[in-house]
Amino acid sequence: MGSLRLACAHTAGTAASRLSRLLGRGRGETVYGRTLLALDPQALTKLSRNRDIVLVSGTNGKTTTTNLLSQVLADGTDEGVSTSVYGANMTAGIAAAIGAIPRHRYVVLECDELYLPEMYRVLKPRVIVLLNLSRDQLHRTGEVRKVANLWHNTFTHDDVTFVIDRDDPFLEYAVSQAGHVVRVSFGGRRHPDAATCPACLALLDWSLGDYQCQCGLGSTLATVRSDKRLSGPARNAVLAVEAARLMGAVVPLEVQEQLTIQAPDRVTEYDVDGVTVSTRLAKNPESWRGAIVATTAPQVVLSVNARGIDGRDTSWLWDIDYSAFAGRTVVCTGERQLDVAYRLSVQGVEVTVAQDFAAAVRSLDASLPIQAIASYTAYQDLAAATMGIRKATGGRS
Amino acid sequence: MTLTIVRLYHDLLGTYGDQGNAEVLIHRARARGIDVELVEVSPHAPVPTHGNIYLLGGGEDGPQTAALEMLRADQGLNTAATRGATVFAVCAGFQLIGATLPHADGSTIAGLELINVETVYDSSPRSVGELVITRNDLILTGFENHQGLTRLGSDVTALGTVISGVGNGIVTDNAKKTEGAQVGNIFGTYMHGPALARNPELADEVLSSAAGELVAYDDYWASAFAAERRFTLTHLRRK
Numbered sequence: 001m002g003s004l005r006l007a008c009a010h011t012a013g014t015a016a017s018r019l020s021r022l023l024g025r026g027r028g029e030t031v032y033g034r035t036l037l038a039l040d041p042q043a044l045t046k047l048s049r050n051r052d053i054v055l056v057s058g059t060n061g062k063t064t065t066t067n068l069l070s071q072v073l074a075d076g077t078d079e080g081v082s083t084s085v086y087g088a089n090m091t092a093g094i095a096a097a098i099g100a101i102p103r104h105r106y107v108v109l110e111c112d113e114l115y116l117p118e119m120y121r122v123l124k125p126r127v128i129v130l131l132n133l134s135r136d137q138l139h140r141t142g143e144v145r146k147v148a149n150l151w152h153n154t155f156t157h158d159d160v161t162f163v164i165d166r167d168d169p170f171l172e173y174a175v176s177q178a179g180h181v182v183r184v185s186f187g188g189r190r191h192p193d194a195a196t197c198p199a200c201l202a203l204l205d206w207s208l209g210d211y212q213c214q215c216g217l218g219s220t221l222a223t224v225r226s227d228k229r230l231s232g233p234a235r236n237a238v239l240a241v242e243a244a245r246l247m248g249a250v251v252p253l254e255v256q257e258q259l260t261i262q263a264p265d266r267v268t269e270y271d272v273d274g275v276t277v278s279t280r281l282a283k284n285p286e287s288w289r290g291a292i293v294a295t296t297a298p299q300v301v302l303s304v305n306a307r308g309i310d311g312r313d314t315s316w317l318w319d320i321d322y323s324a325f326a327g328r329t330v331v332c333t334g335e336r337q338l339d340v341a342y343r344l345s346v347q348g349v350e351v352t353v354a355q356d357f358a359a360a361v362r363s364l365d366a367s368l369p370i371q372a373i374a375s376y377t378a379y380q381d382l383a384a385a386t387m388g389i390r391k392a393t394g395g396r397s
Numbered sequence: 398m399t400l401t402i403v404r405l406y407h408d409l410l411g412t413y414g415d416q417g418n419a420e421v422l423i424h425r426a427r428a429r430g431i432d433v434e435l436v437e438v439s440p441h442a443p444v445p446t447h448g449n450i451y452l453l454g455g456g457e458d459g460p461q462t463a464a465l466e467m468l469r470a471d472q473g474l475n476t477a478a479t480r481g482a483t484v485f486a487v488c489a490g491f492q493l494i495g496a497t498l499p500h501a502d503g504s505t506i507a508g509l510e511l512i513n514v515e516t517v518y519d520s521s522p523r524s525v526g527e528l529v530i531t532r533n534d535l536i537l538t539g540f541e542n543h544q545g546l547t548r549l550g551s552d553v554t555a556l557g558t559v560i561s562g563v564g565n566g567i568v569t570d571n572a573k574k575t576e577g578a579q580v581g582n583i584f585g586t587y588m589h590g591p592a593l594a595r596n597p598e599l600a601d602e603v604l605s606s607a608a609g610e611l612v613a614y615d616d617y618w619a620s621a622f623a624a625e626r627r628f629t630l631t632h633l634r635r636k
Binding site: 195201 | 416459621625
């Protein structure tokens with residue numbers, strides 16, 4: 001790490017990042033990362049030397065799992081961990097996380113699915129955790145299968161250990177040429193996007209709730225067998241614990257059990273004019289299904305945008321069953337509020353729309369519980385709108 | 398009369414939310430007092446031939462080829478279409494009811510030949526984005542996400558003319574960019590959204606092709622949604 005060029009790039013990046021923060025242009029990680037890489041294109045290679053790196057990728061739960069894994073690894077090794085905290089998971093965000101001072105030996109990084117091959121080659125991680133692959137941002141990835149193919153063609157060596165949910169056939173296919181794989185099974189479950197085998201395209205037989213293709217995909221025995229009843233976040237917690245153990249952390253069984261019971265989810269309590277609204281992030285069909293189950297309040301706000309990261313095609317709204325909201329008070333907001341309103345009305349759910357999140361909350365009865373589900377940028381907008389809506393958690397009243 | 402809507406291979410052709418087309422048709426039919434029965438056909442199950450409307454959606458290359466092979470072996474959809482049943486096919490579904498299309502392995506294969514269209518792949522990038530067309534003086538919108546250019550045979554009418562987006566991707570002799578196809582009761586389109594949710598008039602056209610003349614019906618949310626998309630995409634820049 002003792003490169004003069006790297007040191008200069010780091011200093012310049014830090015200065016640029018400070019300036020960006022002073023100008024109110026966000027937290028500055030991306031600016032830092034871009035400056036660093038512009039001044040020292042080899043920065044990632046240099047910064048990854050002599051460090052033990054874990055990459056976390058997949059469609060759902062990357063940020064939560066990265067945070068959890070960092071915590072488990074720190075607790076289980078009594079050492080510091082460098083990590084990406086804000087979900088910045090492309091090259092610049094990764095550079096910011098790995099370049100930040102102090103530079104701990106252990107590094108846990110969230111990585112975008114399409115950037116994973118490059119980061120694998122450049123950073124030479126010890127462990128890669130693959131959570132799942134499902135439909136998300138199809139305008140960018142094209143098809144789920146394309147990501148699986150990209151990974152399959154990348155992971156052909158035995159220089160890294162994978163931790164995967166083997167119940168996902170796309171992941172099983174992605175690592176089928178890799179040397180070291182810890183396969184965690186949760187007893188099998190139907191994958192909504194895997195009607196055909198990712199390897200040979202034959203129809204998969206899901207009649208028993210699990211797959212095993214005639215071509216052999218799915219026939220390798222699981223390394224770890226876990227509980228069938230676990231939720232998505234809890235399954236990811238199990239994968240995080242397995243990865244932490246591979247890195248040398250000591251994780252007692254009772255800690256693991258606690259983690260799966262209280263698996264964290266992306267929920268934030270927002271205060272809107274004195275009314276607390278528990279808001280859940282949902283980015284794609286898979287996470288919406290989970291969020292709907294967890295949303296039990298009599299009053300619900302749904303906020304959907306369709307900017308790049310949300311997925312610009314909103315057709316996926318029709319893949320989700322919203323009938324659980326029938327009989328409750330539902331307000332739709334966000335840039336695509338009418339997509340949501342019409343979709344729900346076809347399912348017999350009565351809806352209204354509101355100009356923005358605050359207006360939606362104001363239209364509701366403040367004496368009854370309110371829960372919200374927001375798509376990615378709608379959730380970010382809420383977090384950024386600290387003027388009218390303050391985060392209720394975090395101390396300041 | 399009970400209207401039978403047949404949704405084909407949702408498992409294989411449900412990647413882009415097109416299953417919503419069935420829900421929209423059912424909703425709009427029931428609003429007119431029409432009895433509707435939805436038949437879901439799973440892969441390898443026989444395709445009923447007595448249906449009134451058959452729906453095919455978009456899917457990935459591998460599942461598209463698998464669906465085509467099963468439909469060819471079954472012949473139920475061909476029988477129904479020959480009898481005059483309505484077929485509404487989107488994206489991968491549109492390509493596979495044509496004469497030829499690319500196989501998942503890149504070679505050219507024969508489609509179901511319900512309509513005379515040919516789809517080819519060229520080196521152009523995937524067509525992804527909002528698609529706006531005119532059809533009979535009406536603006537229709539959808540979201541396209543496909544590889545492939547579709548050439549219409551001389552006996553095939555386009556579903557509409559492209560205002561923005563790619564659509565079929567082939568410019569005709571009279572310099573028109575076409576989108577989708579129609580021959581009698583057989584409709585093909587590249588519009589997701591789903592197409593019938595974003596375009597209630599098209600939904601009614603598909604419905605009436607099977608159920609006859611429909612009484613007027615205004616669904617507030619359907620109209621508001623369609624109008625918002627049309628306004629945003631024609632008055633603001635294409636996103």
